[in-house]
Amino acid sequence: MSAMVVPGILQTEPCARAVLMGRRLRAESVDALLATRLGRQEILHRRPDPCQLVAVLDEGVLHRRVGDASVMRDQLEALVAACEQPNVRVQVVPFDAGSYVGLDGPLAIATVDGRSIGFLEGHLEGRVVENPNATTEMEAAWEAIRDYALPSNQCLDLIMRTAEKWT
Template sequence: MSASEYLVKDLRRTRELLGLTQDAWGERIHFSAKHVGAVERGERPALPDYLTAVDRAFGTTFMQFYRMFVQGELVPVWYRPFVEHEGRASLLRVYHPLVVPGILQTEAYARAVLVGRRFQPDTVDGIVATRLGRQEILYRRPDPCQLVAVVDEGVLHRRVGNAAVMRDQLKALVAACDHPNVRVQVVPFEAGAYVGLDGPLAIATVDGRSVGFLEGHLEGRVIESPDATKDLEGAWEAIRDYALPSNQSLELIMRTAEKWT
């Protein structure tokens, strides 16, 4: 039995031990009975917002189990060290020239990305849940992670899923920036050739030091040596030099979202 399967089983067992129907359970955690049933049948992943609501209502520790066992269950071995750093980061800087960074993806967009990359269908649900679960660091209290994300303008126009998926994803990017700890910027087409075309990167600041990550076709690479992370931060700053200011970036994202009809 996988960790995620055990989590779902334990959620259902806890509800039954408390003598609550799915309707009563849902009312206590402010989720619909339909949502509760979908989680318990394994049709919908148990995500941090759901688990946090359960813990708050019943004094359980499902989020702790999620962080310790579920979150890394479907994360590739070579990516797990960076995910662990990301989970403790006070600042996260990410750049992607092709797709919306994972930490800002909607469920539908993430699913379309994974299907496009030909992941096995029976693993997609778990990977999507893990990816969405990583977003918890942006909304944790009392110290949410500061996020600065830069994307190429091509990301706004590259169809991932259908038009509705794209429109909702772009609107979600704008909505994320309502939080004071989240900033999204766009490198416009007019920038021409720039260092970001070399590929995506991420830099997590953990306990005052920087840890980087570079994606590859087969696997990614964690960057920890001071000299290498310094070079990576230089590349990051060079990319941001080409990006539009935050307000102009959001205006561009909103205009493009309206075109996805």
């Protein structure tokens, strides 16, 4: 779940650079972090077993300018293209959903060797969550967030309409 920016694993290079530059880092630090971030995307394309990804974005992510208008348009078009892969789905929680648990901050859940591992992003660093009770709570929060999301076809339509506004 991401309420502020497109998740790094789905960011285009210009978008990722703009996000990292917003952290006011030195250029060499940005380059190293950018290479790492973009390198992680390989798991979505590896064969024969690509990672299955479901990303949920707050609608604000589609409207918050990161970089310039062309960066935003290209990023949103890249989200639509990513959804053409059978292993990637992007959902959007619309503005009219009001307050929901996803506004508490970004979270991710992965299944590793048959067990759930959580990750909570923080301002300075993230936190891995492995305690089964905590990951069960995170999974419940994740499902609650997804309950607010639009159906897939409506999400893609919203992303495409918003991309057109960034021209």
